[in-house]
Amino acid sequence: MNQSLIYHGGGMGKGGGFLPATVPTSTFLKKTEITIQHTDFQVAGLTDSNTLYALPAGAIVLFIRLKPSVIFTGGAITSYFLMIGITGTLQDLMTEYDARNIVVGDQEYAEAFSAQSFNFNAATNLIVSARSVGANLNASVSGTALVEIYYIDKVV
Numbered sequence: 172m173n174q175s176l177i178y179h180g181g182g183m184g185k186g187g188g189f190l191p192a193t194v195p196t197s198t199f200l201k202k203t204e205i206t207i208q209h210t211d212f213q214v215a216g217l218t219d220s221n222t223l224y225a226l227p228a229g230a231i232v233l234f235i236r237l238k239p240s241v242i243f244t245g246g247a248i249t250s251y252f253l254m255i256g257i258t259g260t261l262q263d264l265m266t267e268y269d270a271r272n273i274v275v276g277d278q279e280y281a282e283a284f285s286a287q288s289f290n291f292n293a294a295t296n297l298i299v300s301a302r303s304v305g306a307n308l309n310a311s312v313s314g315t316a317l318v319e320i321y322y323i324d325k326v327v
Contacts, residue, residue: 200233202321207253209243209314212301219308220261223299223318229291229325235265236319238280243270243314249305251314253281257289261300270316291325 205223212219226232235255243251251271256263268281289295299318301308 199323200321201230201324202319205318205320207299207316207318209245209251209308209311211299212308212311215307215309217304217307218300218302220298220300223255223297224320225294226289226297226320226322227324228293228295229288230322231288232264232285232297232320232322234285234319234321235283236280237265237268237270237282237316238319239270239273239275239314239316241313241315242273242275243301243311243316245306245312245314246310247306248303248308248310250303251311252302252304253316254300254302255283255318256298256300257295258298261298263287264297267302270314 203224207223211221237253237255243253248271250269252267253265253270254262254267255265264285264287265281265283273279297320303311
């Protein structure tokens, strides 16, 4: 893809760099937000997985943030882990984060920097998984978190 470049930036120490003179809309950073709850994982087992988001074909995941607003807890559950990945590698984008043993607040969240692309020609399902310790997932009585996915769409 040939494009003219323009210099963007100021003087010394201000950073800057070359940017395309015309930037296609498809190259801008995109963000999607999905709320997950403990009820999404109500199984009589210690693990469960669900489709979180269908990442568009050729998109590049840059960053994921998981922000609990209610602790994931209940019954004899001593730890409640959440992770994000794809089929076959459930921790590919975000490794296990204990959403049980935390203090919910403005400073409590998990972040994962990624810069990964999965399939150039087809959408890829991002998977959120839960794993409990101490009791089955269906023993949970609370838990809510916001997942933010930042990505760049395929440039065409």
